[in-house]
Amino acid sequence: MTLAAQNLSLAGRLKNVSCALEKGGITAICGPNGAGKSSLLQVLAGLLETDAGQVTLDGESLAALDSRAKRLGYLPQAPEIAWDVTVRSVVELGRIPHRDAATAPVEAAIAAMDLAGYETRRAQALSGGEQARVLLARVLAGEPEWILADEPLAALDIGHQQALVGHLKREARAGRGVVLVLHDLAMAMNHADRVLVLDEGRLVADAGPTEALSSERIAEVWGVETRWLGEEGARALAHA
């Protein structure tokens, strides 16, 4: 039940990164711009080859795993929908790795993302928040063991951010592994079970959010003096 990276190196992007992620919780990958967050996520998803190191899923090398597409669901940073297809058509794309037309997982994903009634609407015509739900429903329809999402909260207003995080938490509680690249450190602090902090391609922290995102660490990695306000689960970050 482990998605593990061993000594990953990729010229200019990742330097000897190792980690072992467990299912059943949310792991956030944080770091300044250019730290290698998206690269690490793509390597974990099997979409980017490294110069050295390997990724394993339950001990098996991802590169040699035929079931990779079924087990890992990937949501990119800048999602696109090229044609004026319906919401249902987009969600059904999640079944491609299974090579079937099973309707039950598609219906379940539509229900989980509160998209009932949207099935015949054109996905391109939806708002950003609605599209984010449709695209996450596409991932869920594939019934992956892991959800790997790159900045899924970017471009969403605070209401939609909370709703999407709520959905992802439910998926994690249902036993899936959820790995998110997050720029919003407060989101990571309040909702992640574990945080990986990258700085210039190096993994500088791999711990619970309180430890990984301490004010000292933020000063060291982001170069900004800050302090956390509020109580656990409802923290806000303020400039010191």
Place this chain on the structure above:
Amino acid sequence: MNRATLIFGVLLVVALPLSLLAGRVWLDPSSTPNTAIILAELRLPRAVLAIIVGGGLGAAGAAMQGYLRNPLADPGLFGIAPGAALGAVVALWFGYATSEWLLPLFALIGAGGAMALLAAIAGRTGGIALFTLAGLMVASLAGALTALAISMAPNAFAMSEIVLWLNGALTDRSWREVWIAAPLVTLGVALLWRTGRSLDALTLGEPVARSLGIDTSKLLWLLILGIGLTVGASVAVAGIIGFVGLIVPHLVRPLTDRRPSQLIVPSALAGALLVLVADSVVRVLPLVTELRLGIALSLLGAPFVLWLLIRMRRGLA
């Protein structure tokens, strides 16, 4: 079978017998002399060839637009049609056109050369941007060499023959051209049909398609082969017939759920219908010499694309 397949299939079945009767001389099976010979040796092979050529170009256009995720993409962008045209022009330049097989053979060699060049430049990476640029460069190179061949034609007759041939037509074609094109186009359409699921996945972008298990390099090879066979064989038997691959998917798309996989077969049928009808129309137009099919479709296609651009500018497309 989707709605578009049914509609264009029925229209094609209706149009085929009408096109057999249409021509400078309208056939009346009860009174026209030699009707059977005219039908079997002239009208039927020409109609079948129109269906083959149009079907190949329509399917190629649908696959091309799906791959590039661009409604303005055309199979000509791959450089395969200009490559095939260059091959045919070389045959005409050397006077090989008198041989029954050499002109289409040279055209197929030209298409194969363009495909090989494309595959060598962009085949390994599977990247769409590199592939498009490579296609444009192959098209540009083949176009320049064709222009060079025209400008250095050995005599005025060869030059006129080349220019005339480049404006595609189905005039004077026989069963020979049908037998050359039919197997190649059928295989090409079958390969393009196989890309449907991958093209659907590309709707959400290349990274998502790869995350869904799509092998983008294999997809690229299938497309190069599929478009090479359909477009190469079409040019080999009919010359350059533009705009079919660009226009047809637009006629089909509103009748489908807009997934690229749902467009390929109906686009083949609609392409066949368009070329069959256009070829029938050029036959019945009261002109001194028959209007070349390639010119007729360009006269129809260019305004259509302009109308499309205006629609897109208004955000309605």
